[in-house]
Amino acid sequence: MVVTVDPVDTYQSELSGLHYEPAQGAAPAVLWAVQNQPSKLYRLLWNGSAWISDASNGWTSGKTLRFPDGQGTPDSEGVTKGALGGNALYVSTERDSQVSGTSRLSVLMFDGTAASATLTATREWNLTSDLPKVGNNLGLEAIAWVPDTYLVSKGFIDESKQAAYDPAKYVNHGDGIFFVGVEQDGMIYGFALDHASGSFTRVATLASGHSGVMDLAFDRDVGYLWAVCDDTCQGRTNVLDIDTRVGSSTRGKFYVRRGFERPASMPNLNNEGFTVTNESTCQAGFKSVFYAEDGSTMGFAIRRDSISCGPFLGN
Numbered sequence: 481m482v483v484t485v486d487p488v489d490t491y492q493s494e495l496s497g498l499h500y501e502p503a504q505g506a507a508p509a510v511l512w513a514v515q516n517q518p519s520k521l522y523r524l525l526w527n528g529s530a531w532i533s534d535a536s537n538g539w540t541s542g543k544t545l546r547f548p549d550g551q552g553t554p555d556s557e558g559v560t561k562g563a564l565g566g567n568a569l570y571v572s573t574e575r576d577s578q579v580s581g582t583s584r585l586s587v588l589m590f591d592g593t594a595a596s597a598t599l600t601a602t603r604e605w606n607l608t609s610d611l612p613k614v615g616n617n618l619g620l621e622a623i624a625w626v627p628d629t630y631l632v633s634k635g636f637i638d639e640s641k642q643a644a645y646d647p648a649k650y651v652n653h654g655d656g657i658f659f660v661g662v663e664q665d666g667m668i669y670g671f672a673l674d675h676a677s678g679s680f681t682r683v684a685t686l687a688s689g690h691s692g693v694m695d696l697a698f699d700r701d702v703g704y705l706w707a708v709c710d711d712t713c714q715g716r717t718n719v720l721d722i723d724t725r726v727g728s729s730t731r732g733k734f735y736v737r738r739g740f741e742r743p744a745s746m747p748n749l750n751n752e753g754f755t756v757t758n759e760s761t762c763q764a765g766f767k768s769v770f771y772a773e774d775g776s777t778m779g780f781a782i783r784r785d786s787i788s789c790g791p792f793l794g795n
Contacts, residue, residue, distance in 0.1 A: 482746040484780035485770070487530050491515065491781040495772045497558035497572070497622070497695055498753035498782075502760065504564060509761075510534075513753065513772060513782070514559040514571055519545045521559065521569065521590065521599060531782060537595055544598040545571065545590065553577040554588060554601075557663075557752070558623035558695055563655045567593045568602075572660050574619035585611055585619045587658060587673065605673050605680050607660070614664040621752065622661030622707075624696035626670070630703055631657060634722035637732035638683045644732070645683065652676040657683060661693035661707065668693060668707065668734070689718040689736040694752045695772075701759040702791050705734065708754040710774070715742030715751060719793065738793050743785050750774040751783075762789040 494517040501510040511524040511531050520542035524531040533540050545554050558572035569592045575584045585608045588601040607620070628647040638645040647653070650672040659670045670684030688707035697706040705720040718739045723730045742748065753772025761767050766786040773781050 482743050482771075482783050482785045484778075484782065485531050485784045486524075486780055486782040487532060488779040489776075490532075491776050493517070493776050494774055495776070495781040496556065496752040496774065497560075498755040498770055498772045499559045499561060499569075499697075500755040500757050500770065501561055502564070502758040509757075511755070511770065511782075512559050512561070512569065514545075514556045515542065516555050516557055516574075517577065519553045519556045519577065521545055521556070521571070523592070537593075538597050543596075545588070546598060546600045547576065547588070548601045548604050550600045552579075554586075555580075555617070556588075557619075557621045558660070560623045560625045560658070561592075562625050563627065567591055570623060570625070570658065572620040572623035574621070574663075575616055581616055583608055583614060583616050583619050585614070585660075587620075587623065587660065587671075589675075603675065603678060605671070605678060607669075607671065607680065610680070610682055611662070611669060612665075612667075614662060618664035618692075619662060620660045621663040621692075621694045622668075622696040624659050624698040624705065625656050626659060626698050626705065627656040627700065629655075630700075631722070634703075634724055635732045636684075636722055639685060640681050640683050650674070650681065659684070659696055659698075659705070661688060661696050663692045663694065666690040666693045666707075666709070668696065684734065686720070686734045687736075688720070689739060690716065695754040697755045697769075699756045704737075704791075704793070706754060706756060708751065710752055711748045711750045715746065715748055716740065717742070717754070721793075746771075746783065746785070747777070749777055756787070759789055765789055
């Protein structure tokens with residue numbers, strides 16, 4: 481049963497990517513949400529009945545996002561974090577809305593602990609030159625971080641080396657690979673991002689199984705990569721995994737394991753955001769997932785549904 485979980489009329493429109501950060505020690509769980517118009521990042525906390533903006537550290541009305549030079553208006557579409565405990569947030573962008581006719585397919589890094597009302601990116605990886613040409617408003621809608629431990633354990637193949645992925649080959653990339661999704665054609669690309677030099681290497685190219693992809697979410701406990709489409713695909717979601725089947729032509733690469741129709745109790749909404757909670761939140765065998773809707777139907781933008789805990793797709 482899908483239910484709304486944000487206060488009515490909090491977001492007029494344009495809410496896009498979501499990322500769930502589990503509780504850590506005394507720190508509560510956080511639902512991060514990014515908005516493209518205006519370009520803002522929100523830090524949301526559960527108050528017992530709804531996810532509301534954190535009232536501390538300047539988060540009450542969300543924080544305005546800027547490019548590294550302090551200028552521009554990123555068309556912010558997706559948000560994720562890296563390894564647990566880190567302060568950095570990563571936002572995927574399609575363009576600078578002040579130069580709306582030109583694609584700028586970038587991943588921006590922000591310091592989530594900064595106290596200012598405006599967050600200026602501390603790093604930009606402009607991936608435009610390494611990706612196929614797309615419409616100026618059909619670019620990077622989605623982003624998800626996938627840890628090296630998962631990739632190595634599954635025998636992930638690095639397309640740039642045509643060999644098993646070796647994290648040691650990518651100095652200063654952190655502990656995982658960033659996967660970004662393109663709205664125009666539904667393709668997903670994996671990049672090792674060098675945090676020292678700002679360089680990058682594409683290590684994966686894969687199909688989401690959708691004609692367009694609006695968000696990506698990696699279930700770090702179970703190991704499923706969720707690819708989500710909006711109302712143009714009737715709200716369908718696909719679950720991808722790395723192929724470990726002996727003799728398979730796609731062994732070591734991501735493939736679509738299962739596709740799902742949208743929840744029966746949810747209309748065909750323009751959902752551009754999706755995220756999955758962790759296994760420690762499971763109750764009676766289920767855990768929450770969240771959708772962010774661009775259009776704020778009936779005044780609500782964030783909705784909750786449930787999925788089975790554990791690796792429910794079987795072998």
